[in-house]
Amino acid sequence: MTSALHLNAVVLPGSEPTDLWIVDGVVTHEPVAGAETLVTGAFVLPGLVDAHCHIGLGVEGGVDDDTARAQAAADVAVGVMLVRDCGVPRDTRFLAEERNAPRIVHAGRHVARSRRYIRHAAAEVEPEGLVEEVRRQARAGDGWVKLVGDWIDRSVGDLAPSFPAEVVREAIAVAHDEGARVTAHCFGEQSVAEIIEAGVDCIEHGTGLDDEHIAMMAERQVALVPTLINLANFPVYAQQGAAKFPRYSAHMLDLHARRHETIGKAVEAGVPVYSGTDAGTVIKHGRTIDEIEELARVGGVEFALGAASWRARTWLGADNLSEGASADLVVYADDPRRDLSTLHRPTHRILRGVLLTDD
Numbered sequence: 385m386t387s388a389l390h391l392n393a394v395v396l397p398g399s400e401p402t403d404l405w406i407v408d409g410v411v412t413h414e415p416v417a418g419a420e421t422l423v424t425g426a427f428v429l430p431g432l433v434d435a436h437c438h439i440g441l442g443v444e445g446g447v448d449d450d451t452a453r454a455q456a457a458a459d460v461a462v463g464v465m466l467v468r469d470c471g472v473p474r475d476t477r478f479l480a481e482e483r484n485a486p487r488i489v490h491a492g493r494h495v496a497r498s499r500r501y502i503r504h505a506a507a508e509v510e511p512e513g514l515v516e517e518v519r520r521q522a523r524a525g526d527g528w529v530k531l532v533g534d535w536i537d538r539s540v541g542d543l544a545p546s547f548p549a550e551v552v553r554e555a556i557a558v559a560h561d562e563g564a565r566v567t568a569h570c571f572g573e574q575s576v577a578e579i580i581e582a583g584v585d586c587i588e589h590g591t592g593l594d595d596e597h598i599a600m601m602a603e604r605q606v607a608l609v610p611t612l613i614n615l616a617n618f619p620v621y622a623q624q625g626a627a628k629f630p631r632y633s634a635h636m637l638d639l640h641a642r643r644h645e646t647i648g649k650a651v652e653a654g655v656p657v658y659s660g661t662d663a664g665t666v667i668k669h670g671r672t673i674d675e676i677e678e679l680a681r682v683g684g685v686e687f688a689l690g691a692a693s694w695r696a697r698t699w700l701g702a703d704n705l706s707e708g709a710s711a712d713l714v715v716y717a718d719d720p721r722r723d724l725s726t727l728h729r730p731t732h733r734i735l736r737g738v739l740l741t742d743d
């Protein structure tokens with residue numbers, strides 16, 4: 385047994401200071417004799433969440449164990465303690481045993497159309513193989529399947545849905561039968577519309593959302609993880625395709641130009657929006673605070689903090705420092721609601737009840 389810790393702090397989203405104790409990895413609100421007082425008058429966030437992250441993925445596909453460890457540590461360093469993996473080509477479950485790695489909700493491999501995604505990243509199938517592949521990935525993951533809903537189709541020179549809508553509908557139903565939720569990468573208008581209508585549970589990026597489908601998401605409480613810091617790269621993707629695929633390039637620039645408006649409308653409509661960085665290939669690990677700052681631009685500071693902490697944790701089935709919950713939390717001297725830059729200066733990070741150090 386490790387020695388018990390005591391904290392006196394405002395636990396967000398609350399506003400009154402409370403006392404909590406940490407013993408044997410879990411939180412209790414009952415005083416523990418002999419506990420060491422770590423802080424008084426502090427502010428605590430339930431461990432941050434990266435709801436779209438790829439620990440174990442690099443630009444060349446799956447990375448080795450040490451690289452995956454370093455990616456995980458970079459996320460933990462900024463206070464991320466829960467990750468929804470959004471597809472990796474290798475098994476990263478060894479990280480569950482490691483001190484400096486967040487909890488990970490695994491999604492198996494991305495499921496993409498053959499030759500229509502980043503090379504070496506996805507399980508690639510043709511439409512006739514989609515349903516079986518989704519079933520396989522549903523069984524491999526922790527309750528999530530990741531579909532690549534659209535990508536550039538070189539034969540049309542623009543974004544296009546990866547799979548026919550009817551096959552996607554059947555695949556989503558199979559995932560649900562297997563007890564898994566389905567999320568889909570969607571940049572353009574057509575794929576996001578078809579996939580929402582097909583009963584998906586979550587949308588990644590969502591730049592092609594129109595008012596009608598935003599309303600549908602709000603009504604069905606379909607989640608949205610926009611990954612705003614990745615959307616900021618659309619001009620780079622547009623530039624890469626400009627010479628050979630001018631339609632695609634112009635399309636990406638248009639989606640980029642209206643991204644804050646589109647995501648802002650979803651927030652306004654009551655779509656549950658969560659913080660995700662898309663770290664893994666283009667985006668480096670450890671950028672969650674940048675994403676929170678971007679989310680604050682579209683929905684305000686309290687919204688952005690909830691999207692990266694307590695609301696996202698509830699969505700993913702994690703506790704928020706209730707009695708007996710795993711002690712996964714970040715401590716700050718000041719209230720991050722007053723100044724988001726406080727997030728860059730945690731005084732303590734505690735994961736599974738263990739006080740982390742930077743070494």
Ligand SMILES: [Zn+2]
Binds near residue numbers: 436438470662
């Ligand atoms: Zn991703």
